[in-house]
Amino acid sequence: MNTMNPSISAEADIRNQGTEISVPEDKPEDTVIEEGKTVGKPFADDPKFKLRNVEVSYGAARAIKNISLDIGRNEVIAFIGPSGCGKSTFLRCLNRMNDSIEICRVKGSLELDDQNIYDSKRDVVELRARVGMVFQKPNPFPKSIYDNVAYGPRIHGLANRKSELDDIVENSLRKAGLWNEAKDRLDATATGMSGGQQQRLCIARAIAVSPEVILMDEPCSALDPIATARVEELIAEMSESYTIVIVTHSMQQAARVSHRTAYFHLGHLVEVNETDKVFTSPEHQLTESYITGRFG
Numbered sequence: 001m002n003t004m005n006p007s008i009s010a011e012a013d014i015r016n017q018g019t020e021i022s023v024p025e026d027k028p029e030d031t032v033i034e035e036g037k038t039v040g041k042p043f044a045d046d047p048k049f050k051l052r053n054v055e056v057s058y059g060a061a062r063a064i065k066n067i068s069l070d071i072g073r074n075e076v077i078a079f080i081g082p083s084g085c086g087k088s089t090f091l092r093c094l095n096r097m098n099d100s101i102e103i104c105r106v107k108g109s110l111e112l113d114d115q116n117i118y119d120s121k122r123d124v125v126e127l128r129a130r131v132g133m134v135f136q137k138p139n140p141f142p143k144s145i146y147d148n149v150a151y152g153p154r155i156h157g158l159a160n161r162k163s164e165l166d167d168i169v170e171n172s173l174r175k176a177g178l179w180n181e182a183k184d185r186l187d188a189t190a191t192g193m194s195g196g197q198q199q200r201l202c203i204a205r206a207i208a209v210s211p212e213v214i215l216m217d218e219p220c221s222a223l224d225p226i227a228t229a230r231v232e233e234l235i236a237e238m239s240e241s242y243t244i245v246i247v248t249h250s251m252q253q254a255a256r257v258s259h260r261t262a263y264f265h266l267g268h269l270v271e272v273n274e275t276d277k278v279f280t281s282p283e284h285q286l287t288e289s290y291i292t293g294r295f296g
């Protein structure tokens, strides 16, 4: 974690951000993958999430094929893999964001703290307060900075008095590294902030309802390098208090922020290992081909 890894080809990192698709000479993408088999260390002793034999389909198309994975408490795990391999689909299962997609079907066993995420009696609003989400594009509400952060606590009745709400807003903005920039303009509209500030505001908004887990779907893809570095620092700080799952196209970013990295390929979970291991000595040929830029 927090190391720049020389074995990741910078060229591969650029390719995998979607600017170029390479044509491999030896067709590593044709490697036969044994369904349900993941090499490395997909399991944990005391997992926050216990996910077993997960299958996700959109209509007749299978997007996730028999994936089993544990996500540890206070772990930062990165999901990487070529475009369309199912990273976002799998991420969205963790707080049921796929529920709104009519044709999407989720099967298998998905547990958060030993409780079934997909239990028909589960309160999905409460689930999403426990498992918050930060999206690719910053999406603040067209409201003031204060009201963006106060929105969740108000809905969930987390503050009885204005002073309590003020404290939650301040603490959330502090944790998101935004307090100094925002404290003198809490009533200003959030959409007037820079992209990087808006993304940190979205992180503050997620933090405000005291989540246990934060899901991040390419949180830096719309940000410049300085704003990206700030969000990455924040992820390192937040990992002391939260479980974080991050989807990223940047292998450099996965290497910098995560403890374990999961490599997805065509709906399969091919390899999960300590991040250093994935980027220095991957066990699976497909992982190696991906991190060295032989396909993207």
Ligand SMILES: Nc1ncnc2c1ncn2[C@@H]1O[C@H](COP(=O)(O)OP(=O)(O)OP(=O)(O)O)[C@@H](O)[C@H]1O
Pocket (backbone or CB within 6 Å): 058, 063, 081, 082, 083, 084, 085, 086, 087, 088, 089, 090, 101
């Ligand atoms: N709403 C949807 N309806 C139908 N198919 C979908 C939907 N969302 C995703 N898919 C399909 O599911 C598969 C996995 O997509 P997903 O977005 O999860 O992959 P990804 O690895 O996150 O891709 P990317 O890196 O490009 O964001 C793809 O084949 C995609 O076309």
